[in-house]
Amino acid sequence: MPVKEQRVEFLAMTPNALELLYASFRQCYHAGFVADMWPKLLNGEVERDKQASFVSGILESGHTSPIEHVSFTFAIEGISRACSHQIVRHRIASYSQQSQRYVTENDMDYILPPSIAKIPEARERFEKFMDEVGETYKDLREILIANGMEKKANEDARFVLPQAAETKIVVTMNCRSLMHFFNLRCCTRAQWEVRSMADKMLKICREKLPAIFNVGGARCEQLGYCPESERFACGRFPTLSEITSKSL
Template sequence: MPEKKLEIKLLSKTDSGLSLIYAAFRQCYSAGFVGDIWDDLVSGKIEKEKQAEFIAKILESGHESPIEHVSFTFAVQGVSRALTHQLVRHRIASYSQQSQRYVDESDFDYILPPSIAKIPEAKVEFEQCMQTIGKAYRNLKRILQDNGLGKKANEDARFVLPQACESKVVFTMNCRSLLHFFELRCCERAQWEIRKMAWKMLKILRQELPVIFAVAGPKCERLGYCPEGEKFTCGKFKVRG
């Protein structure tokens, strides 16, 4: 039952994402048919820099719906069930998560919060708890199997598993959903684990599609003030008066 570390891998992305966004934006403002210039966009005959400049200019106006045509798919491991419960609240996305019904958790990995890790007494208490839960899971699974549940024993034995239990998930979000995700989850007030994951994802996407993600991040950085109000602000930006 070892502690597990966060790992993120970009599995897939929409082909020709920059050109696709450009084409979608251009169609909104052009009487012509963007299908006629598609090959020139993809080949670079219409320069990528000019495509990016056009996209950036339109984005400044607040028009964002065309960026929904481009999506990214991530595989993540070394995250807790506490994190994934937050993640799936982002509704315009697709998720495929490791199932505790079908995967044996007899020797489950877990996520150790940094606040607990740095206090020896707390770390010992936490790790002893993980060991106790692991033993309870194995005992329950054995008892259920002995009473005829067979492979379905996992289904009910899992009820004792903690939120710290490590999970793996594949998820896909379009660019607009990702911008919203980063506004919320890169914020200093976001829970530490999902904030750490969000910043790692954003680092990847700033390399992949900078015209969209170079300025992505906490909402306060875009607005220039903290929208959380005096009660919840982290103090990085002033609250709008």
């Protein structure tokens, strides 16, 4: 049962994403029908730099709903079940996750937290427990199969699997959902594993669609102050209460 490393891969995004965003934003402020300008956008009659500048400028006003027309899909592996439970709490998204019911976990990979990895005695105890879990899982499957319950073997033996068990998942989110995801999960207060994953996703999004995601990331980076209370602030930015108190 080896330790698994995190991996985030870009699979797909909405075709002609910048052109679609430009057309969507323009329709909000344009008296005509954007379908009539669509061929011009596709054949380059409207420069992409002009489109990107227009989209970025409107975003600065706080008008974000049109970016829902574009979505990204990622394949992710090397994350724990603890991490995936956090991801799927983001509602406006689609998920396809590896099933412990149909995939046998006899050779379960797992995620080793860095805080445990750097302390020898903690790592030793953690890895010993992972081995114990693995053996227990195998024993339970064999017992169930021997008792004529082969169809139940995986789905019932999996009850002993830990949150550290590695999982794989395909995630699709539209740009507005991604921006919200990055606001929360790129924050230093986010759990280390989901933050690492979010940082990798954001890097890809910035490369693919900079007009939207160059301003993506933790909320404090956009606001210029920490929206958390002083109790939870990490210190990278002043809190809103600190700013207002100075202005009095």
